[in-house]
Amino acid sequence: MNDQSKQDASAKQQEATEQTAIEKRREHLKAESLHLIEMAGNEPNSALRCIHQLSVAGGATEATYVAIEQRVVADQDTAGAYHLALLAQNTPDLPIDARQLIELVVNKGDNDQRLALLKNLPLPPVDMIKEYILASNDGDAIGQMNAYLQINPEGYGSHHMLASNQADRIVPLSPGNNAN
Template sequence: MAQSTPDLPIDARQLIELVVAKGNDTQLLSLLKNLPVPPVEMIKQRILANDDPEIIAEMTAYLQSNPEGVGSQGMIGSGQNERIVPLSQGE
């Protein structure tokens, strides 16, 4: 199991691009919450375009407290507990 991006047996950038381009709302939200520096605007546009009120509300709440979308790694130092969200929820 990979502990960080360099440990992955694939190019993580390609995987991230694939999820941003073709992923479902849950996967997009997971990227937003877990990448150290996610492509916030691209993810935000995709989620808004899919028009799921529940996911939009979750994204909006997350971005209100974390507008830069620095991900869980960046929030650990701010006194918040790390929360890893899997990319797939077994759909």
């Protein structure tokens, strides 16, 4: 019986330690969220920095995502829109209008961003992306798009291809540029 009491006490101590760690993490995320909300609200063109810090922190409050989305829209930041749209597509309960972000990238972004959307979104707006790339008369981008759509005519994106055991990788938005 004495061993059982020691085990129970040890289990309670471990549970208390885990709960303390959870509370510390929660407080850290709240503090990070407040910092990111302030940055997004006050610093133009800060969306990519916010998204990076959000990723490093491992999450944030819903209000943080909303503030970053508002910064992206206010700045018409296609790079921020791309990254935030990918986050929203991979985490469906985020309070983000991914469709608005995707349309921003397609309508105002460059062909590299459009091709990245085509390859990385689970269900990209293939016809809209195709229309903009064809209208650009950019031979290289048209060739890349056609090559991709030839092996994936439905445009299901990398997630589908990986799930189907087809070799592909998530394509970075800015190859060769290292974000700090």
